[in-house]
Amino acid sequence: MNQTASNSSAFARDEEGNYQASRPVSADDVLELARNILAERVHRGTVISSPREAEQYISLRLAPREHEMFAILWLDNRHGVIAFEELFTGTIDGCSVHAREVVKRALANNAAACILAHNHPSGNPEPSAADQTITRRIKEALGLVDVRVLDHLIAAGGGVSSMAELGMV
Structure with a gap:
């Protein structure tokens, strides 16, 4: 049997x-x-064809974190995955996010679109006023370099909140 790429040796493949x-x-x-299986499935070139695919991926990657983590799923013009980057790490109740750094990473990845994501360690996936403000600022900044913000997903507990579905993106 071959070991998986997991940090844990609890599983092996036959x-x-x-x-x-x-x-x-x-x-x-x-x-x-x-998480490892999903990471294998969502790799460079994989097309994110539905909001649910993005939500599942983000939930597994960010929901279990004990501190806030702000990440971005960078996409090409056909919504194919370029990269998933964890850009900013915060505390249990907040994270400093800098639009300038987001724009730099968008250009470095040659992205056409992106899905913003972060977690709420509190377990409540509802967007805060600060979440709405940073989403608006990043969307404006990325708009200057022709990168579309498709959604901002917030993972918490067992759920994910989509700011696009809530009309906030």
Whole structure:
């Protein structure tokens, strides 16, 4: 059996590609495996074809974090993934986000569009006034270099809030 790329050695793949537990597993082991599988599926060139795909990916990547993390899923003009970058790390209740740095990363990635994302360690996925303000500032800044902001997803607990679905993007 081949070991997965996971930090945990709880799972291995058999010859048919199925996962087998190599020891008793915890819920954290299962979530780590799920994150790894999703990361394999959402790689450079993968087209994000629905809001749900983006929400699942963001939820698995950011929801379990104990501190706020602001990340961006950079996309090409057909919504193919260029990169997923964790740009800013904060505290348990906030994160400083700098529009200038976001624009620099957009240009470095040659992105045509993006999905902003961050987590709320509190467990409440509802956008705050600060979330709305930074979304507006980043959207304006990226608009100057022709990069579209498709959504701002907030992962918390078991849910994800889409600011686009709420009419805030």
